[in-house]
Amino acid sequence: MKLAALLPLLLLAACARPLPQGVTELTYATPYSPNHPFSKADQAWMRFVEKRSGGHIRIRPIWSGALLSSDMSMEELRHGVADVGLITPIYVRGGTHLIRIQTGFYSGADSIASQVALYRCIAAASPEIGKELHGLKLLAVQGGSLAGIVTTDRRVRRLEDLRGLRLRAPTELLTVLESLGVDAVNMPMGDVYSAMAKGVIDGVIAPGDTFRSLHFAEVSRHYNTLAIPRGAYPARAMGLARWNSLTPQEQAILNESQGVWEAALETEIHAALEKGMDEARKQGVTIDGMSRAEQARFDALYLRDSEQNARSLSRFGIDGLSPFRAARASVRARDQIECKGGSA
Template sequence: MAGVTFFTMSVICFAFASVGTAKEIKLTYSNFFPPTHIQSKLAESWCKEVEKRTNGQVKIEYYPAGTLTKAKQCYDGVVEGLSDIGFSVLAYSRGRFPVLAAVDLPLGYTSGLEATKVANAVYDKFTPKAFNDTQVMYFHAHGPGLVFTSKKPVRKIEDMKGLKLRATGNSAKVVKALGGTPVAMSMPETYQSIQKGVVGGGLYPLETNKGWKMGEVVKYCTADFPAAYTTTFFVVMNKDKWKQLSPDIQKTIKAINKEWIIKHGEAWDTSDIAGLNFFLNQGNEMFGLDAKESAKWKKAVAPIIADYVKDVDKKGLNGQEIVDFTVKTMDSIQ
């Protein structure tokens, strides 16, 4: 009898162990930011939070610095299952996400938290079909993108003429509208390109000076806030993997996503301050624009917004409605 009892208990224990193992879900997360960057640390902490709140049912293996998929491959990598979750830049897939591209327009952003809230509001309002091949977790966006140069200071719009600056997506259009020549490249490529003189600087937020050490290779910053743009980042999950999660786990992840939207936005602003300090501590110089010069810059980038409306209309979308909602949302947050 004792033997039967021992055997029975062994079977029960094995059964429970098998059930526990079956419930454990392993996912992979790809991100191009280096592990030391605050945005990478937030992505990794999101993974740990998911594991914690699902009581270990979901475990996520995190791959920073483009070690699983590169920045430009990240979205398709999620669609194709090369990674289960991906975090990268929408602008690296130019023309693919027309609705969210409105967020990146040079609307005069003042903070990363503002831009982040705008990006998620635009998605929630229009739920673009372009994202139907993934499960969107959330979006976030950096603080005002400004002009940085390595050799030639830009104090007025005429100084932009002939400058080759790193820029992607809508920021490339900003460079062109201001008289410069945009050169497309991912952020990991930019440091050496500036250092070697391939480009004379770039358009990016203040945080990049420390986060990507760009403050070591540039010397000047033009605080062109009236023409400031942002760049929208996505965090998406493979559609099939999402469907495999239980409703309770999905609900838990959605709750975490809402919290991390704010964390990312606040982190962009905190790191902008750190980036500015890093930039200035290198002995670099930052200067602003007076009212007259600001008006010139704002006027120069205005056609970008008008062209966006026309291009989006051709795709069967209401471009003006998207822009109006984006601007209205931004103004309400400011």
């Protein structure tokens, strides 16, 4: 192993301290600072675990990417670089094809709770999800606020108004937007502010929390609340080897903590959205909705594209259609989820 790869482990060992007899310490690593909304949810989880265990389990947080990397966190957890960590399988370059694609199956799941429920339906319908999470014990699933359309100068009131705009969008939305006449581009979210300020792009597909968290209210004038679906995904995990080293009592507490962690994430994401929309109104950003007919048209385009993406997984030897169909069957009515399809 190269020296650079060993440094985090050496630093961790150097920081280790003797523990009282009978106390288990778990390291938790995240790329975010302690003040980020995700980290506030993480701290709520830590407090629960420590209190529920009567101090028997201690969580030692390592913030701001000091231990785990963003794109290799799953592999690092498998190898014990940290005990527990934030994972982003939707950004991993290989080995999580279905987890990435399934985030496009969520039309109709408008709340975070329904997104998390639908993820579980999808995972139950496909053993491939478990294969892509091999070597990990899942501790929390995360959803998110629905994205809308942030624009600098052009006010968007219908889908036709998107034609000719150059918008930053996530990869899964590029072809949908292109079918609406958008010049859709992908770039790191950290570059979007300056790109809008300089006129390089006309806007971005993003949730309302970004008006504050990324200061988009300073460089945009309009926002349309078109409900652009948001998928849930595995977001917190533990290396399976470390999990297997715990006692049954410790495992039971961590299993119980999953609901606490997911509820805390939902609370913090909602709070961030409210703060972001308050900032948009404070800065005079106009906020428009989309008609039901236009929303239905967008949903149809989105689902068509999602099914095509599901079919495309066959080139990796993955059945994407079964979980796609299970997802669609599980959405009984908008935001109402009831698992259908069983295990594939």
